[in-house]
Amino acid sequence: MEDQDLTFGGAPGIIVLVAYAAVMLGIGFFVGRNRPGARRDMKSYYLAGGNLGMLVLFFTLYATQYSGNTVVGYAPQAYREGFAWWQSVTFFTAIIGGYMLFAPRLYVLAKKHSFITPTDWVRHRFKSTAVTLLATFLMLWALANYLLEQLIAMGHAISGLTGDTVPYQIGVAVFVLVMLAYSWMGGMRAVALTDVMQGIALLLGVVVLLVGAFYLVGGSLGDTTQYLIDNEPEAIAVPPLEDSVSWFSMILLVGIGIAMYPHAIQRIYSARSERTLKRSLKRMVWMPLITAGVVFCVGMLGIRLFPGLSEDDSERLVGMIANRVGSINVVFYVAMILLFGGVVAAIVSTADSALLSFSSIVSKDVYARYLRPKASEERQVAVGKIVGIVAVFGLLLLAWNPPGTLVDIFVLKMELLVQLAPVFVLGMYWKRLAAGPVFWGMAAGAGLAGWLTLTGEESVYGVHGGIVGLILNLAICVLGSLVVRPRATEPAEETGAEPTTAA
C-alpha cells in the first residue's frame, strides 16, 4: 500500500486528485450535454461517431498506450536491468509497425462495413461462430486482466500520493466512480477528451521528474556513467546473448500484441479520415523517446541516487526519486505532486479505454448477437454500460482480495492477444486462410502461451511464451489452410481481402 511513501503527499495530493477528478467530470458533463446522441447509438457511444480529429485521436492513442505503470513500473525495470531496458523505447515504437501490418486496410473496411468492435472484422472475414467466440473470449479475458492491473496500480498511486491519508479502497472507488460517470455521460468522445488532459499531465510530469533527477546527480552525464562503470558495470555492459534474444522477442511481442488490443483497434475505427489516422500515428512514433526514454533515464539515474536496492525496494524507486526531487525547492515540489496526479490520471485514462472496449464487445458481440438480436441500439448501449459497471466492481473485489493461487491466471494478457495476429493480418491478405485452422491455431497458441506463463517458463531461450505460441498458431493456420480445400464461392470482396492492386 505504501508503495510510493511520499512525505510530501497528504493534503496537497488530495487537492490535486480532486482537481483532476473535477476536470474529468466536467468534460463528461460537457460532452453529454452538447452531444446527447453520444449515449444512444452504438457508433456514437463507442467510436465517437467515427469522427475523431487528429489532435484528440493522437492524445487518446497516447494516453491509452502509456499508463501510469509506464512510469511507476518501468523506471525500476531500468534500475534492475540496466541499459538493456532501452528495449522499452524500441518496443513502444514497434507498435506503430504492428499497426502498419493491418491498420491501413482495416480502416477502409471498418468505414465501409460500419464495424464497431474488433470482432466485427472476425465475423465478417471468417463467418464462423467458433472463431468469433474464441476471439471474443480472448479479447474480453485480456481486457479484464488489463483493467484489473490498472485498478491495482491506481490504488498504489493514490495511497502513495496522499501519504495514505486516503485509504486505498476509498481512493480507488472514488476514481472508478468518476471514470464510470464521465464514460456514461459521453462515451468514447468523453474518454478521448479526458485523454488529452491525462496525456499532457503524464508527459509534463515525466519530463520534470527527469530534470529533477538529473539535477540531483549533479547534472553531468559523464560522471553518472563513470559511476556506473566503476560500481555497476553490468548495468552498462553488453548483455548476454539470451538477453539479446529476449530483447528482440519483447519487441515482437509488444509491437504486435499491443496493436491487437481491442481498444487500440477501435481507435483505428474512430479516426475521421485516413489522413487523420496517419498524422496521429506519425506523432505517436516519436512518443516512446520522450516517454519510455525519459522513464528509462530516470531509472538509470536511480542506480546512482539509490544504489543497492533489493527487488522489492526498487519497486518504490519513482516515489523515492520524486520525494528527493520534491525537496529541492517549491517548484519541484509542486511539479512532483502534479506528476503523481498525472500518474493517477494516466492510469484512469488507460482503464477507461479498456472498460469502454469491454462494454462494446459485451453489448454487440454477446448481448445483441446471441441474447437479444432484436434489441434497439439504445438498449445495447445501456446493457454494455451496466455490464461494464458490474465487471469493474467484480474486478475491484478481486483487486482487494486476490484469490491466492488463482492470481497467476490473471497475468495473461499480451500472450493471449498476440494470438489474434493471424486473424487480423493473415486474414486480411490471404484469401485461402480458412476458419478451421484459424480456430485451432488460435486455441493451441493461446493454450501453449498460457501454459508456459503459468508454469513459470516465461521464455524459451529468451523467446517469450506469447511468441512461442504465435509460432505454433501461425504454423497451424498456414499448414491447415493449405490442406483444407478452399471454398469456391468465396469472393475476394467478402473475405475482406479486397485488393486495390493485384497482390
Added chain:
Amino acid sequence: MSAHSEQRGSGKSEPIRKPWIWIGMLAIILVGIPWYLPPGMIEPIVFGLPLWTYIAVGSSVALCGYLTWILSRHWNLVEDEEESASTTPGDADGGR
C-alpha cells in the same frame, strides 16, 4: 520492388505489400540489439558512454524516422478520395 512501382502507378499503396519495408525495419531493429557483440563489453567509451549504447539509441531514433517516412510515403488507400470528397478540410477538433 515491382509491387512498389505497380502501386505507385495506381496511386494506392499500403506497407504490407512492400517486403523491403519490413526487411528494412527488421535490419534497423537487429542493429540496435547488441547480439553481435561479446557479452560484458563496455569499451570503447565515447563522450562518457559505451559505444554500443549509441548504436542502440541510434537504432531507436532511426526506427522512428523510418516509420514516419513509411507513414508519409507508403500508405495511401483512400486518402485522396476522402480528401476530395470532404468540403471542409482540416480537423475541427483542433488538429492539423
